[in-house]
Amino acid sequence: MDFSLSSEQEMLRNEARKFLDKECPESLVREIEKRRDGYSPELWRKIADLGWLGMVFPEEYGGLGSSVLDLAVLYEEFGKAMFPSPHLSTVVLCGLLLASAGNEEQKKEILPRIAKGDLILALAWTEPEASLGSTAWEPAGVTVSAVPDGNDYIVTGTKLFVHDAHIADYLLCVARTKREGPAEEGISLFLVDAKSPGMKRTLLKTTAGDKQCEVIFDTVRIPGKNLVGKLNGGWGPLFQALQRGAVMLCAQMVGAGKEILKITVEYAKTRIQFDAPIGVNQYVQEHCTELASYVDGCRFVTYQAAWRLAEQLPCDFEVAIAKGWCSDAFEAACLCAHSVFAGYGYTSKDGVLPLYSRRGKTQQLYLGDGPFWRKRIADALDTRTFQKPKGKALGLWKGGPEDEIPAWKVWRREDLQEV
Amino acid sequence: MEFGFTEHQEKLRKEIREFFSSELPEDYEPDTENMGKEVQAFMMQLKDKAVKKGYYVPGWPKEYGGAGYTEIDQGILDEEMGYAGVLWPDFLGLHLVGPTLMMIGTEEQKKRFIPPIARGETVCFEAFTEPEAGSDEANVQLKAVEDGDSFVLSGQKVFISGAFEPNWLFTLARTTQTVPKHRGLTLFLVPANLPGITFRPLPTMGGGRQNEIYFDEVRVSKEYLLGEINRGFYHAMMVFEFERRMTGAASRGKRQLEELIAFCKETKRDGKPLMEDPHVRDTLAGLAIQCEVQRLAGWHSTWAFAERDEIGPMPYDLSNYYAKKWAAPHAKAMTDIIGLYAQLRTGSKWVPMMGRLERMWKVTRSMHAGGTFEVIKIVLAQRGLGLPRIPAQLMTAAGEAIKKGSKSA
Ligand SMILES: Cc1cc2nc3c(=O)[nH]c(=O)nc-3n(C[C@H](O)[C@H](O)[C@H](O)COP(=O)(O)OP(=O)(O)OC[C@H]3O[C@@H](n4cnc5c(N)ncnc54)[C@H](O)[C@@H]3O)c2cc1C
Numbered sequence: 162m163d164f165s166l167s168s169e170q171e172m173l174r175n176e177a178r179k180f181l182d183k184e185c186p187e188s189l190v191r192e193i194e195k196r197r198d199g200y201s202p203e204l205w206r207k208i209a210d211l212g213w214l215g216m217v218f219p220e221e222y223g224g225l226g227s228s229v230l231d232l233a234v235l236y237e238e239f240g241k242a243m244f245p246s247p248h249l250s251t252v253v254l255c256g257l258l259l260a261s262a263g264n265e266e267q268k269k270e271i272l273p274r275i276a277k278g279d280l281i282l283a284l285a286w287t288e289p290e291a292s293l294g295s296t297a298w299e300p301a302g303v304t305v306s307a308v309p310d311g312n313d314y315i316v317t318g319t320k321l322f323v324h325d326a327h328i329a330d331y332l333l334c335v336a337r338t339k340r341e342g343p344a345e346e347g348i349s350l351f352l353v354d355a356k357s358p359g360m361k362r363t364l365l366k367t368t369a370g371d372k373q374c375e376v377i378f379d380t381v382r383i384p385g386k387n388l389v390g391k392l393n394g395g396w397g398p399l400f401q402a403l404q405r406g407a408v409m410l411c412a413q414m415v416g417a418g419k420e421i422l423k424i425t426v427e428y429a430k431t432r433i434q435f436d437a438p439i440g441v442n443q444y445v446q447e448h449c450t451e452l453a454s455y456v457d458g459c460r461f462v463t464y465q466a467a468w469r470l471a472e473q474l475p476c477d478f479e480v481a482i483a484k485g486w487c488s489d490a491f492e493a494a495c496l497c498a499h500s501v502f503a504g505y506g507y508t509s510k511d512g513v514l515p516l517y518s519r520r521g522k523t524q525q526l527y528l529g530d531g532p533f534w535r536k537r538i539a540d541a542l543d544t545r546t547f548q549k550p551k552g553k554a555l556g557l558w559k560g561g562p563e564d565e566i567p568a569w570k571v572w573r574r575e576d577l578q579e580v
Numbered sequence: 581m582e583f584g585f586t587e588h589q590e591k592l593r594k595e596i597r598e599f600f601s602s603e604l605p606e607d608y609e610p611d612t613e614n615m616g617k618e619v620q621a622f623m624m625q626l627k628d629k630a631v632k633k634g635y636y637v638p639g640w641p642k643e644y645g646g647a648g649y650t651e652i653d654q655g656i657l658d659e660e661m662g663y664a665g666v667l668w669p670d671f672l673g674l675h676l677v678g679p680t681l682m683m684i685g686t687e688e689q690k691k692r693f694i695p696p697i698a699r700g701e702t703v704c705f706e707a708f709t710e711p712e713a714g715s716d717e718a719n720v721q722l723k724a725v726e727d728g729d730s731f732v733l734s735g736q737k738v739f740i741s742g743a744f745e746p747n748w749l750f751t752l753a754r755t756t757q758t759v760p761k762h763r764g765l766t767l768f769l770v771p772a773n774l775p776g777i778t779f780r781p782l783p784t785m786g787g788g789r790q791n792e793i794y795f796d797e798v799r800v801s802k803e804y805l806l807g808e809i810n811r812g813f814y815h816a817m818m819v820f821e822f823e824r825r826m827t828g829a830a831s832r833g834k835r836q837l838e839e840l841i842a843f844c845k846e847t848k849r850d851g852k853p854l855m856e857d858p859h860v861r862d863t864l865a866g867l868a869i870q871c872e873v874q875r876l877a878g879w880h881s882t883w884a885f886a887e888r889d890e891i892g893p894m895p896y897d898l899s900n901y902y903a904k905k906w907a908a909p910h911a912k913a914m915t916d917i918i919g920l921y922a923q924l925r926t927g928s929k930w931v932p933m934m935g936r937l938e939r940m941w942k943v944t945r946s947m948h949a950g951g952t953f954e955v956i957k958i959v960l961a962q963r964g965l966g967l968p969r970i971p972a973q974l975m976t977a978a979g980e981a982i983k984k985g986s987k988s989a
């Protein structure tokens with residue numbers, strides 16, 4: 162057990178914090194939210210130069226071979242800075258998925274260009290109907306079809322809530338290639354050139370002001386060589402991508418949560434009402450302690466999951482715990498902060514809390530919300546066993562009356578009568 | 581970062597688990613406070629075996645009978661004991677009195693008092709709380725008047741846990757009346773059999789035994805005074821640090837959860853195991869999340885404790901916060917799963933899981949030992965987060981004003 166960061170991770174954190182403090186101030190976050198592109202191409206170049214786009218790729222594809230745990234450290238800083246970028250879509254969801262499931266040619270073609278900052282990718286997975294409730298990331302939710310046609314496939318259907326599709330060069334499309342049999346055994350992944358005829362991308366308006374799209378595939382023709390991984394074998398690598406992405410969202414919530422805790426406690430110490438700092442009141446103190454408990458919980462579960470991913474240990478339970486907890490805890494943490502900031506936490510012009518809070522909505526829903534991951538946790542619980550102790554039964558534990566005075570009976574003051 | 585354990589630690593865990601699994605009977609009641617004579621005898625012989633195995637005070641320095649356990653090793657032992665549901669008769673001696681003696685005892689006191697505790701021959705009570713001194717520990721009124729080579733103690737303690745007959749009362753008394761209240765207290769280790777001490781049992785709704793303890797001019801030799809005279813409040817704050825560090829709560833929750841899961845797998849409704857009910861599954865998963873958060877928070881505290889150089893206030897210990905916050909909601913969620921059966925007690929016909937959930941529900945009405953949840957939050961807010969507090973004189977003045985106001989009204 163060791164909760165500390167390595168010195169390299171500390172360095173990465175400091176470098177990231179310094180860079181983002183300077184290059185990604187709140188004013189930029191606000192400006193980009195209003196822009197259609199939703200990111201800064203200039204910053205995208207700069208982080209490519211810093212190595213942040215390729216760091217988790219293997220060295221032979223232009224990467225640094227860093228671990229997912231290192232990446233979580235970086236994502237904590239992304240969360241704190243609310244860094245608007247297609248990094249999660251491009252690097253974590255699509256890039257690492259290609260690195261794990263793609264063939265040599267695909268990896269050589271795509272990964273080095275991502276690392277250099279020349280390509281943006283988006284993962285086209287969720288669909289209109291399954292997005293009701295918590296089923297968007299279930300295998301059965303995938304209905305967009307890819308039908309073979311000679312050496313090609315024809316893709317038809319609508320994807321919804323596709324992050325960063327509007328600026329993507331390629332979409333990684335999750336498609337159904339087999340209808341009969343278990344749902345997860347009929348899913349395949351295709352790399353789709355975003356300029357392919359028949360594709361239509363429309364920006365949605367969202368709470369967080371982030372860039373999510375409807376993507377319509379109207380009989381889009383895709384060359385067979387763009388199949389990623391095995392035909393009908395897409396679910397395995399896809400679920401791993403979901404796990405990595407979910408943990409990175411958690412890391413963002415950790416970074417954001419720590420900052421919210423800091424500004425909230427600061428506000429409670431300095432805001433005067435009734436002649437004293439509001440932080441002297443126990444109601445306000447309670448909001449702050451609750452907030453701290455949510456944020457620290459996020460920190461613990463997130464780093465445990467990231468560590469297990471990095472060590473390539475079994476992690477279905479831990480990842481589900483991480484996103485299952487963070488999704489709901491972060492929202493609750495923001496709510497605590499809203500209570501303390503009261504009026505000032507609601508006005509959006511000068512308050513930073515609304516920015517965090519609105520992003521929290523995406524972070525909660527994206528890549529599986531609480532109920533979705535709790536289903537996964539319950540699946541893991543199915544395999545838990547309880548082992549009774551092995552000694553012979555003694556029959557000593559019978560449950561006496563409630564007010565029975567157990568065992569010893571020493572009360573020495575003779576005149577104590579009422580016992 | 582490292583969220584796993586070394587090979588040595590895993591081996592240790594296995595050995596400890598094996599020990600408890602083979603020594604405990606299959607009908608063992610975890611954590612029961614309501615003990616008849618035979619159960620007490622059973623616990624005593626189990627403790628003797630643990631002493632022999634070196635599982636009793638392994639974290640203590642070797643000179644006091646320890647086995648060179650690190651903080652992490654000790655955490656593993658605590659976790660396994662929590663899971664097995666074993667609490668030693670003298671857990672307060674182990675966790676509070678021994679460590680306190682090591683910090684502030686004289687050489688002579690250490691030599692005299694520590695070895696018997698390490699050998700498991702003692703039962704210590706933590707006799708701090710009084711009718712007028714609950715959360716406000718500094719308000720202790722038990723009077724200790726110096727008289728030659730002794731102090732004469734008069735007054736009363738209340739809510740003092742203990743089902744086993746005690747040898748020692750670890751207690752706080754007022755030695756000086758004329759200074760601010762927290763500067764006039766002194767810590768004592770009082771032999772429980774001194775003339776003038778009376779115990780009055782207080783049965784509780786959870787079935788455990790608490791006690792009122794009366795002191796009628798009890799003559800206590802100065803050799804039983806611990807640390808510095810009039811510094812007792814500050815010593816007690818250290819004791820509370822030890823108390824808050826008693827881990828194992830999360831693994832207790834894990835065991836309850838796993839027993840309930842086993843029950844849900846083997847119990848059918850409408851021809852289907854309860855475990856297939858989506859609502860039950862969601863509830864269990866929610867509990868599993870909180871158990872895991874609590875487990876990690878506990879390890880974080882243990883790790884932080886191992887990393888730091890000296891004992892001092894640990895302002896930011898969330899494991900205790902979670903334990904107090906979730907105990908009752910967990911009991912509620914678990915008992916709701918078994919519906920009407922939640923009211924059946926141990927020994928009753930039809931009782932599921934030997935009545936464990938029923939008892940857990942009752943016991944979780946009492947998460948106040950070692951500080952109420954409110955007090956834990958105040959400590960976290962003020963010491964951990966640095967939020968301001970109302971100065972004591974102003975609180976006193978407010979108390980006075982309210983008293984006056986209510987009289988004139
Ligand atoms: C949507 C909205 C609409 C509004 N419309 C109007 C309007 O039309 N007209 C108008 O005049 N005002 C309006 N207000 C202002 C509103 O009345 C104030 O926001 C509210 O009174 C709280 O004041 P504050 O925001 O300055 O928070 P503060 O008073 O600074 O409170 C901050 C935090 O401290 C807590 N706190 C403060 N004092 C204590 C105490 N003694 N004990 C415990 N906790 C304490 C508060 O509960 C809160 O959690 C509106 C506010 C909002 C959010």
Ligand SMILES: Cc1cc2nc3c(=O)[nH]c(=O)nc-3n(C[C@H](O)[C@H](O)[C@H](O)COP(=O)(O)OP(=O)(O)OC[C@H]3O[C@@H](n4cnc5c(N)ncnc54)[C@H](O)[C@@H]3O)c2cc1C
Nearest residue numbers: 706707708709714715739740741946948949950951952954
């Ligand atoms: C099961 C059990 C075992 C115990 N075992 C022991 C033992 O072995 N030895 C021992 O010495 N004691 C023991 N205690 C006593 C325990 O330490 C006290 O119950 C506890 O400190 C609270 O004191 P009180 O019950 O007098 O409540 P009070 O202090 O009267 O508190 C009543 C309520 O007021 C709240 N309150 C008090 N002050 C404040 C404040 N400043 N701000 C906000 N809220 C406040 C409290 O949080 C609580 O909700 C035990 C208690 C229980 C329930």
